[in-house]
Amino acid sequence: GQSLEQPSEVTAVEGAIVQINCTYQTSGFYGLSWYQQHDGGAPTFLSYNALDGLEETGRFSSFLSRSDSYGYLLLQELQMKDSASYFCAFHTGGFKTIFGAGTRLFVKA
């Protein structure tokens, strides 16, 4: 089947670095994306990896290892506004996008 696994919750302090892991199972794979969703809001796109390696976008970085079916989102210099849910999602050749259940990040002062 097709699925993604990510931790349900992560807690970190302001200014720290946090890593949110995502492992996936699929027969067709065209890339891994990350989305952020604040309470009551819509998901917004953060990052995308089609190939192995690290992609950096400001304080956020995303990593992919296709051989390990594994990726992570790295958030640096955490701010209170980063408290949100983070979803990994993979894209299949059949035009589907499959989302993980989400990781709720709590940033403490």
Add this chain to the structure above:
Amino acid sequence: EAQVTQNPRYLITVTGKKLTVTCSQNMNHEYMSWYRQDPGLGLRQIYYSMNVEVTDKGDVPEGYKVSRKEKRNFPLILESPSPNQTSLYFCASSLAAASSYNSPLHFGNGTRLTVT
């Protein structure tokens, strides 16, 4: 402003009463999709459309219908809603089907549906 617009934001209805949730995008995107979000289950894809008159089932299509008569609109239709369809629904669009830096999903603000 580039956006995906869903209506209504909140909807309370009774079992069996047909309803439509509208979705419109002004970005000339080819790909549109509907998701439902339930606690602990993330976003699950209901239906998607690659272009006008081209639609296909996602992972949870039972009880839903869609149509894509125009590029900008992709309504979600519940012919006979049931309580298990109580959920938060999101419409999304992207330039092309496979996400990339040039083609991320843009989401509407969501529709919270309650079926009693």
